Amino acid sequence: MSRGRFIAFEGGEGAGKSTQIARLAEALRARGEGVVVTREPGGTPGAEEIRALFVRGETARWTVETDVLLVCAARADHVARLIRPALEAGSTVLCDRFIHSTLAYQGHGKGVAMAQLLALHAFATGDLWPDLVLWLDLPVELGLSRSTKRAAAQEADLPQEQRFEALGLAYHEKVRAGFASLAAEDGRIVRIDATQDIDGVAAAIAAAVLR
Numbered sequence: 001m002s003r004g005r006f007i008a009f010e011g012g013e014g015a016g017k018s019t020q021i022a023r024l025a026e027a028l029r030a031r032g033e034g035v036v037v038t039r040e041p042g043g044t045p046g047a048e049e050i051r052a053l054f055v056r057g058e059t060a061r062w063t064v065e066t067d068v069l070l071v072c073a074a075r076a077d078h079v080a081r082l083i084r085p086a087l088e089a090g091s092t093v094l095c096d097r098f099i100h101s102t103l104a105y106q107g108h109g110k111g112v113a114m115a116q117l118l119a120l121h122a123f124a125t126g127d128l129w130p131d132l133v134l135w136l137d138l139p140v141e142l143g144l145s146r147s148t149k150r151a152a153a154q155e156a157d158l159p160q161e162q163r164f165e166a167l168g169l170a171y172h173e174k175v176r177a178g179f180a181s182l183a184a185e186d187g188r189i190v191r192i193d194a195t196q197d198i199d200g201v202a203a204a205i206a207a208a209v210l211r
């Protein structure tokens with residue numbers, strides 16, 4: 001059995017990643033591929049517990065150092081217990097965010113040194129990298145307004161996962177510029193114009209995956 005493909009979806013807030021992951025999963029399954037859909041932070045019971053600490057509550061709840069350690073701890077569990085076994089079983093893994101979110105949000109956005117993030121990633125995951133990264137890019141204001149509307153539409157008693165949205169426009173512009181600079185350095189990252197309609201984005205993703 002050959003190792004499965006590992007595809008990560010990345011981007012700022014409100015880029016439409018979940019919709020597109022579901023579309024791609026359906027298309028690949030229709031071709032007979034085994035597909036595992038997962039997300040970060042989270043994806044395993046332990047990592048989902050860490051996610052709740054990471055994405056809820058006040059922005060200043062944790063320092064950036066704690067944020068990095070939380071997300072790396074969640075990723076270590078997720079890779080060891082779900083992603084690596086799925087890849088070894090030959091499945092295609094579609095993951096909503098992975099290491100490039102840490103490089104963009106905590107690295108470019110908050111100024112944590114890349115060398116430190118890369119060393120922690122190697123320790124946490126045995127240096128597992130996606131084969132392909134689909135970066136769903138759209139203007140920050142559009143993404144934030146979509147994401148805030150989605151949160152407002154949820155039931156009032158659901159815990160809100162808005163800790164990073166609350167960091168504001170200037171921070172999210174740095175994150176977007178961070179993804180752009182990561183994409184310029186790494187051929188595995190493909191930029192997808194996420195301002196297109198859902199079918200247009202899905203077609204661009206399908207073309208990138210088939211390539």
Ligand code: TMP
Nearest residue numbers: 040041055071097098101102105164165
């Ligand atoms: P989501 O909204 O795509 O579910 O992601 C949760 C939030 O966590 C999002 O605002 C981005 C943030 N995040 C980081 O800051 N660093 C990371 O490494 C990951 C995976 C997510």
